[in-house]
Amino acid sequence: MLGLCLASCIDLGRRRPGFREIQPEAYVPVYSQDPEANTIKALPPQPIVESGKIYVWGNYLFQVERLAGVHIIDYSDKSNPKKLGFIKSRGCTELAVKGNYLIINNMTDLVSIDLANPVQGKEASRIKDAFPHFMVNSVPPYPGYYYVCPEPGKGIITSWKLEKNVKGANCFH
Amino acid sequence: MKRIQSIIYLLLLLSLTQLSCDKSSDSGPKSPTSGAGGSLARFAISGNYLYTVDFSTIRIFDITDPANPLDKGMVNAGWDIETIFPYKDKLFLGGATGMYVFSIADPLKPTREGMVTHFRACDPVVANDTVSYVTLRSGGPGSCGGTNNVLNVYDVKIASSPNLVRTISMKSPYGLGIKNKGLYVCEGANGMVVFDLSDPYTPVQKQVITNETFYDVIPYGNLLIAYIEKGVCFYDISNPFSPVLLGKLKG
Numbered sequence: 001m002l003g004l005c006l007a008s009c010i011d012l013g014r015r016r017p018g019f020r021e022i023q024p025e026a027y028v029p030v031y032s033q034d035p036e037a038n039t040i041k042a043l044p045p046q047p048i049v050e051s052g053k054i055y056v057w058g059n060y061l062f063q064v065e066r067l068a069g070v071h072i073i074d075y076s077d078k079s080n081p082k083k084l085g086f087i088k089s090r091g092c093t094e095l096a097v098k099g100n101y102l103i104i105n106n107m108t109d110l111v112s113i114d115l116a117n118p119v120q121g122k123e124a125s126r127i128k129d130a131f132p133h134f135m136v137n138s139v140p141p142y143p144g145y146y147y148v149c150p151e152p153g154k155g156i157i158t159s160w161k162l163e164k165n166v167k168g169a170n171c172f173h
Numbered sequence: 174m175k176r177i178q179s180i181i182y183l184l185l186l187l188s189l190t191q192l193s194c195d196k197s198s199d200s201g202p203k204s205p206t207s208g209a210g211g212s213l214a215r216f217a218i219s220g221n222y223l224y225t226v227d228f229s230t231i232r233i234f235d236i237t238d239p240a241n242p243l244d245k246g247m248v249n250a251g252w253d254i255e256t257i258f259p260y261k262d263k264l265f266l267g268g269a270t271g272m273y274v275f276s277i278a279d280p281l282k283p284t285r286e287g288m289v290t291h292f293r294a295c296d297p298v299v300a301n302d303t304v305s306y307v308t309l310r311s312g313g314p315g316s317c318g319g320t321n322n323v324l325n326v327y328d329v330k331i332a333s334s335p336n337l338v339r340t341i342s343m344k345s346p347y348g349l350g351i352k353n354k355g356l357y358v359c360e361g362a363n364g365m366v367v368f369d370l371s372d373p374y375t376p377v378q379k380q381v382i383t384n385e386t387f388y389d390v391i392p393y394g395n396l397l398i399a400y401i402e403k404g405v406c407f408y409d410i411s412n413p414f415s416p417v418l419l420g421k422l423k424g
Contacts, residue, residue: 047424054400056393057208063405078396078407078419096216096223097208101239103216103223110225110234112242124240133227 013146013172026169027140027147027162031155037090038128040106040113042121045083046071057097060118067091067136070104072118085119090156091136108134108152129153139173147171211389211400212256212348219259222280226254226266231275231283248283250275263332272307274332287333304373305329308346308358322346324358326374338374348389350397355413357397359387365399369414379414385421 013019048071052064059076069088075081091107101124102113110130114122129152137157140147146169150157210216217224223234223242229252233245256267264283266273275283307325322343327335344363349356356368356376364383368376386402397408397416406421 048404048422049424051388051400051403051405053211053213054389054391054398054405055208055210056391056398061398061405063400073405073422075398075405075407075420075422081405081407081420081422083422094214094216094225096210096214096218098218098223098236098239101236103236103239103242110242112240114240125242127234127242127244130232130234130244131225131227133230 013149013170016172019146019170019172021167023146023166023169025145025162025164026166027145027160028166028169029137029148029150029154029157030159030161032158033155034090037107037156038109040069040111040121040123041088042119043069043086043088046086048083052093053095055095055097055102057102057115060115062095062097062102064092064095064104066093070095070102072121085121087113087121091134093134105131105134107136107156108132143173145173147173209391209393211391212258212350213389213400214256214258217257217259217264219264219277220280222277224257224259224264224277224283226250226257228254230254231257231264231266233281233283245281248275250283250285251288272335289327289335303328303330305335306349306351306356306358306376308343308349310343310346324376326376328374339376341376347387348400350390350392352392352397352410353413355392355410357390357392357416359389359399361388362386365390367414367416382416 050066052066055062059074061073061075063071065071069086069092071086072084073081074084089104089106092104095104100115102115104111108129108131110127112124114124132152135150135152138150140160148169149171215226221237223236225232229250230247231250232247235243235245250266251268251273252270254266254268258265262276262278264275264277272289273285274287276286277283305327307327309321309323311322322345324341324343325337326339328338329335345361347359347361349358354370356370358366360366364381365387366381367379369379370376387399389400391398395409395411397410399406404423407419408416409419410416
């Protein structure tokens with residue numbers, strides 16, 4: 001769901017009867033490096049396309065744009081709710097608010113954002129790789145294959161390649 | 174591949190009663206210290222702690238200073254956990270094989286107290302002292318295996334051993350929420366169904382709102398905030414069985 005890493009991504013493939021050290025056919029993740037992937041950025045209002053989870057805080061409503069960030073909505077006039085801005089955060093799916101801070105995920109990191117001025121979207125702190133299972137594209141596109149388990153430190157998975165004679169395909173989906 | 178999505182919703186009468194007693198405003202608290210999330214959440218705040226679920230673990234963060242969350246480790250939770258809901262000193266988790274109840278009497282050491290495995294459930298969990306509402310959805314994205322589209326009503330007076338008391342057929346249930354005697358079940362493209370909970374163990378369907386694709390709701394004071402396709406919309410639920418559309422934001 002939402003590209004999150006679910007049951008299949010744990011390193012359980014080795015326990016399956018069909019496991020082999022060199023798998024005749026298996027999926028291998030293709031990583032890319034995006035220097036901005038693990039940064040957040042305040043942007044002007046953006047269109048809501050892939051609407052996601054919501055969190056209400058006083059007269060503000062935050063809505064996740066799936067895997068892209070968070071919309072900041074002022075609904076003090078309920079007949080005319082307005083987008084105030086957008087916090088760009090790649091891989092974002094989750095959110096919560098405590099005090100004056102919005103806590104979200106940015107890829108696999110936990111990020112706390114100061115809401116003193118919500119549209120500034122200022123990062124207060126970050127915990128690297130707090131959620132290793134929140135990787136995007138964490139499983140291959142088709143089930144029924146062994147695959148090389150993703151590693152959060154290696155970057156963003158942009159796609160999967162089906163390759164022959166693959167070593168270390170320890171995951172199964 | 175046909176899969177089922179399931180939704181567990183355990184009602185929190187106490188917290189809801191507190192919300193409904195907030196007469197200072199018809200739009201919810203004005204200066205909350207924390208807000209409110211929907212029933213699909215993987216993040217849940219209880220006191221000074223943030224609990225998160227991903228796949229098979231509960232992660233614990235100390236957010237006494239929310240500007241600087243501190244990683245406090247993790248505990249093994251179950252299997253394919255999708256949602257988390259805190260109630261009093263408990264966490265209710267929705268997972269692919271059932272619902273898990275964890276005690277957070279010691280907030281740094283969530284401890285499994287009970288579970289139910291006779292239904293497949295992988296979405297929202299929200300709870301109450303006496304009754305819980307669980308939806309199971311078959312097919313569609315985010316589903317978790319299974320064959321039914323139903324709303325189940327559980328007696329949860331003994332939280333560690335919920336007792337099924339009623340099953341109601343649904344079309345494609347997602348998230349849900351309650352306010353006083355109103356139960357709101359999102360059904361994706363099939364709209365949102367409004368139930369009367371005058372008898373909490375016998376929900377009575379009052380109407381179906383079909384003009385949007387509904388995924389989740391947050392009851393917030395007399396407001397019902399709905400997460401819909403491409404946006405959000407706001408209803409006045411002063412009369413819980415007749416939501417009045419106040420406005421919407423799409424695109």
